[in-house]
Amino acid sequence: MAVTLYTYEEVAKHNKVEDAWIVIDGKVYDITNFLDEHPGGEEIIFENAGGDATESFLDIGHSDDAMKILKGKYIGDMDPNSKPLSKKETQPAETVKKSEGSPTFAMVLSIVCLIIGYYVLNN
Numbered sequence: 618m619a620v621t622l623y624t625y626e627e628v629a630k631h632n633k634v635e636d637a638w639i640v641i642d643g644k645v646y647d648i649t650n651f652l653d654e655h656p657g658g659e660e661i662i663f664e665n666a667g668g669d670a671t672e673s674f675l676d677i678g679h680s681d682d683a684m685k686i687l688k689g690k691y692i693g694d695m696d697p698n699s700k701p702l703s704k705k706e707t708q709p710a711e712t713v714k715k716s717e718g719s720p721t722f723a724m725v726l727s728i729v730c731l732i733i734g735y736y737v738l739n740n
C-alpha cells in the first residue's frame with residue numbers, strides 16, 4: 618500500500634485538542650485520542666501538536682511500550698521535500714483545558730450560605 622506523504626504545512630493544521638498530529642523522526646502520528654492518556658501529561662504532549670516532536674520525544678527516553686503505542690498512531694510519512702516551519706507557525710491553537718471547579722458548584726454553595734445566613738439572622 619502506498620504511504621501517504623504529508624507536508625509541514627498540512628501537519629501544522631492539526632494543532633487542536635480535537636485534532637492533534639505530531640511528527641517524530643520523519644513520521645506523522647495522530648495523537649488526538651492519546652492526549653488525555655499520555656502518562657507524562659496532556660499538556661506536554663499537546664505543546665508539540667502540529668509540529669515536530671522528535672527532539673522532545675527522544676530526550677525523555679521513552680520506553681519500548683511508548684514506542685508500541687506510537688506505532689499504533691502512525692498515519693503517514695513526511696514529504697522529504699517539505700521544510701520544517703518555525704516554532705511560532707506550529708504553536709498549538711489553544712491550551713489544554715484544565716478541569717476547573719464547576720460554576721454550578723460555586724452557585725449552589727453561595728445559595729446554601731445565603732440560606733444558612735438567613736436562618737442564623739432570623740433565629
Ligand code: HEM
Pocket residue numbers: 646648651655656657658661662665670673674677678679680681682683684686687690
Ligand atoms: C505519541 C507520542 C508519545 C507517546 C506514545 C508517549 C508515551 C509515553 C509513555 C507510555 C510514557 C510512560 C513512560 C514510558 O513508558 O516511557 C510517557 C511518559 C512521558 N512522556 Fe510521553 N509519549 C509521547 C510523546 C511525548 C512528547 C512529545 C513528550 C515531550 C514533549 C513526552 C513527554 C513525556 C514525559 C515528560 C513523560 C514522563 C516521564 C517520566 O515520568 O519519567 N511524551 N510517554
